Amino acid sequence: MDHHKIKKNLEIMIENPKCELNYNNDWQLLIAILLSAQCTDKKVNKVTPILFEKYPTLLALKNANIKELEKIIYPLGLSKTKARNIINLATIIHDQYNDVVPNNKNELLTLPGIGTKTANVMLIEYFKIPAFPVDTHVARVSKRLNLCEPNANTKQIEQALTSKFQKKDWADLHMRMVLFGRYICKSRNPKCHDCLFKGTCNK
Ligand code: SF4
Numbered sequence: 246m247d248h249h250k251i252k253k254n255l256e257i258m259i260e261n262p263k264c265e266l267n268y269n270n271d272w273q274l275l276i277a278i279l280l281s282a283q284c285t286d287k288k289v290n291k292v293t294p295i296l297f298e299k300y301p302t303l304l305a306l307k308n309a310n311i312k313e314l315e316k317i318i319y320p321l322g323l324s325k326t327k328a329r330n331i332i333n334l335a336t337i338i339h340d341q342y343n344d345v346v347p348n349n350k351n352e353l354l355t356l357p358g359i360g361t362k363t364a365n366v367m368l369i370e371y372f373k374i375p376a377f378p379v380d381t382h383v384a385r386v387s388k389r390l391n392l393c394e395p396n397a398n399t400k401q402i403e404q405a406l407t408s409k410f411q412k413k414d415w416a417d418l419h420m421r422m423v424l425f426g427r428y429i430c431k432s433r434n435p436k437c438h439d440c441l442f443k444g445t446c447n448k
Contacts, residue, residue: 246390246391246442246445248392248409248410251390251392251442252410252414252418254441254442255418255421255422255425256421257441258421258425258429258439258440258441259420259421259424259425262417262420262421262423262424263420264366264370264420265286265287265290266278266281266286266289266290266293267290267293267294268293269297271345271346271367271371272303272335272338272344272346273293273297274367274370274371275334275346275356275359275363275367276293276296276306276331276334277289277290277293278363278366278367279327279330279331279334279358279359279363280292280293280318280321280327281321282323282327282363283322283323284321284322284323288320288321289321291320292317292318292320292321295317296314296317296318299313299317300314302344303335303338303339303344304335304339304344306331306332306335307332307335307336307339307340309331309332309335311328311329311332314328314331314332315328318331326358327358329357330357330358331358333357333358334356334357334358334359337356337357338356346367346371348368348371348372348374349374350364350365350368350376353367353368361378361399361400361403362378362379362380362399364376365377365378365379366378369415369416369419370416373416375412375413375415375416376415376416376419377403377406377407377410377415377418377419378419379399379402379403379406380423381426381432382422382423382425382426382427382430383402383406383419383422383423383426384399384402385426385430385432386422386425386426386430387402387405387406387422388402388447389430389442389446389447389448390442390446390447391446391447392405392406392409393405393406395447406418430442430446435448
């Protein structure tokens, strides 16, 4: 199936694509994305209200007791690493960026715990700057729909997607692919009977 048709089908199946993480400002979103590593958005949304009530500013997070922070985010996994990254991140954004998250990829990538996917999600979701983040869902869906080579790595998938689709569509398509992968084309037991790609994908 060509990529135009794939885009159309994703638009039909995923009607209202939007980020499922809750946040009130730039740094809360950045931390929510960081916390979502190897964890679901639903779980993150249960923990962030508690976290941001206890630490309502970057300064409060910078001065947080790491053990207390670890305890709050424990249900999300990787709590030691995530707590350390949050405190370091809060310190840098407070001290060096005047409490404002930088709006470009190069600077985002210098922040603790922020990799390409997190930086790209921040760019499209908060700053409305085109990017095509590749998470586990986008990677799986791209392979099943033959949008990239079967053994492509994250960078190669990003290259394949950004060369096939127009820049103006990247953010929207990214979100549709995430939600399609999360709810329909799941890793295990995909809902193929509900899928417009049935019989054409390579699963
Ligand atoms: S038919 Fe099944 S495996 Fe193929 S794209 Fe649809 S949900 Fe995924």
